Amino acid sequence: MNKINIGIVGLGTIAKEMHVPTLSTFKDVVIKSAAEVDVKRGREFAKKWNIVGVYEDYNKMYDNSDLDAVFICLPNFLHYEAVKKALDRDLHVFCEKPMGLRADEAFDLIKIAKKKDLVLAVGYNRRLEKKYEEAANIVKSLKLGTVLQAHGILVNPGPYAGWIPSSDWFFKDKYGVLYDSAPHLIDIMMHILSDQITEVSASGISTMHGLNVFDNIAGVFKTERGAVGTFNVGWKMAANYDSIQVHGTGGSVFANPFEVEVRHGSYGSLERVADHVKLAKNIIGSQVGRMSGDKRPNETYFRGDRAFVDAVLNNGNPLVSGEDGLGVLEVLEAVKESLEKGESVKVEYREKL
Numbered sequence: 001m002n003k004i005n006i007g008i009v010g011l012g013t014i015a016k017e018m019h020v021p022t023l024s025t026f027k028d029v030v031i032k033s034a035a036e037v038d039v040k041r042g043r044e045f046a047k048k049w050n051i052v053g054v055y056e057d058y059n060k061m062y063d064n065s066d067l068d069a070v071f072i073c074l075p076n077f078l079h080y081e082a083v084k085k086a087l088d089r090d091l092h093v094f095c096e097k098p099m100g101l102r103a104d105e106a107f108d109l110i111k112i113a114k115k116k117d118l119v120l121a122v123g124y125n126r127r128l129e130k131k132y133e134e135a136a137n138i139v140k141s142l143k144l145g146t147v148l149q150a151h152g153i154l155v156n157p158g159p160y161a162g163w164i165p166s167s168d169w170f171f172k173d174k175y176g177v178l179y180d181s182a183p184h185l186i187d188i189m190m191h192i193l194s195d196q197i198t199e200v201s202a203s204g205i206s207t208m209h210g211l212n213v214f215d216n217i218a219g220v221f222k223t224e225r226g227a228v229g230t231f232n233v234g235w236k237m238a239a240n241y242d243s244i245q246v247h248g249t250g251g252s253v254f255a256n257p258f259e260v261e262v263r264h265g266s267y268g269s270l271e272r273v274a275d276h277v278k279l280a281k282n283i284i285g286s287q288v289g290r291m292s293g294d295k296r297p298n299e300t301y302f303r304g305d306r307a308f309v310d311a312v313l314n315n316g317n318p319l320v321s322g323e324d325g326l327g328v329l330e331v332l333e334a335v336k337e338s339l340e341k342g343e344s345v346k347v348e349y350r351e352k353l
C-alpha cells in the first residue's frame with residue numbers, strides 16, 4: 001500500500017481547523033469521505049476541500065466508502081462506539097482525545113485493534129510540542145537526578161469562550177473540564193516523567209450558573225517512582241496557559257510550549273535576564289503568525305497525523321498509542337472517584353496486553 005483512503009467522522013472544529021487541512025497536505029492520503037449529522041454544514045465544508053462523499057450516518061460511510069482508516073472527531077461521549085464500529089470493519093483508527101470516557105471500554109478497543117493488527121492512535125498532540133519533548137528528554141537523561149516533584153497546569157477560557165464556539169456537549173457531562181483539559185495535562189505529565197500516576201486526591205468546583213459541571217479541578221498525586229506532584233485544570237480563565245515543572249535532586253526543568261529551561265544549583269541574575277530575553281523572542285515569534293491571521297494547523301497535529309499515516313502504511317506504531325490513551329483514562333477514573341468521595345484513590349491499571 002502506498003496511498004491510503006481516510007474518512008473523517010464529525011466535521012466540527014477540530015476536523016475543520018486541524019485534521020482536514022493537515023491531512024490534505026499529505027500526497028499519500030486521500031480524504032475520501034466524511035460523516036456529519038449536520039449534513040448541510042458538512043457538505044459545504046466538504047466541497048471546499050474536495051471531499052466527495054458526505055454521509056449523515058458514519059456506519060453508512062464505513063460500509064460504502066472504500067476506506068483504510070478513519071479520524072474520529074466526534075464529541076467525547078460518542079468516541080467509543082464510533083471507534084469500535086470502525087475497528088469491527090477492519091479500519092485503522094485515529095481517535096481524538098480522550099479515547100472515550102471509560103477505561104474498560106478503551107481496554108476493549110485496544111484488544112480488538114491488537115487482535116486485528118490495526119493501528120489505534122489517540123490525539124494527544126500537546127505532548128508533541130517540541131519544548132515538552134525536550135523536557136521529556138531531559139528527565140530521561142537523568143540530568144535532574146531523582147525526580148521528587150512535578151507540577152502541571154492547563155487553564156483556558158473553556159469551550160464557549162474559547163476556540164469551540166457552538167458545541168454544548170462539553171457541558172452535558174458533569175465532569176466538564178476533567179474530560180476536556182485534564183486528559184492533555186495528565187498525558188503530558190506522564191510522558192515527560194516517563195512515570196505513572198498511582199494515587200490521586202482531587203477537589204473541584206462548579207462555578208457556571210445553572211450548570212452542575214466541574215469547571216476547575218486541582219489535585220495532588222503520587223507516582224510509581226516515588227515522586228509527588230500537583231495538577232490544575234480550569235475553564236473560565238482569561239489566560240490560555242499550560243506549563244510543567246519537574247524538580248529533582250540534581251536540578252529542575254520548567255517547560256511550556258514556548259520555552260524549556262533547566263536549572264542546576266544556584267541561578268544568577270545574568271542567566272535570568274538571558275532567559276527572559278529568549279522567552280520574549282519565542283513568544284513574539286509564536287504570535288507573529290497569529291497576528292498576521294495565519295491559521296495553519298499547529299505543527300503538533302502535523303506530526304501526530306503524519307505518524308498515524310506512516311504507521312498505517314508501514315505497519316508501524318503511532319506517536320501516541322491506544323495504550324497511552326487508556327493510561328490517561330485510568331488516572332481520570334481515580335480522579336473522578338476522588339472528587340466523589342473526597343478521599344485519596346489509587347489508580348487501577350490494567351495488565352499490559
Ligand SMILES: NC(=O)c1ccc[n+]([C@@H]2O[C@H](COP(=O)([O-])OP(=O)(O)OC[C@H]3O[C@@H](n4cnc5c(N)ncnc54)[C@H](O)[C@@H]3O)[C@@H](O)[C@H]2O)c1
Nearest residue numbers: 010011012013014035036037073074075076096097164167
Ligand atoms: N487535540 C486537541 O487539542 C483537541 C482540541 C479540540 C477538540 N479536541 C477533541 O476533538 C473532538 C471534537 O471536538 P470539536 O471541538 O471538534 O467538537 P465540535 O462539537 O466542534 O465537533 C463535533 C462534530 O461532530 C458532529 N457530530 C455529532 N454527532 C455526530 C454523529 N453521530 N455523526 C457524525 N457527526 C456527528 C457535530 O455536528 C460536530 O460538527 C473532541 O473529542 C475533543 O475533545 C481535541
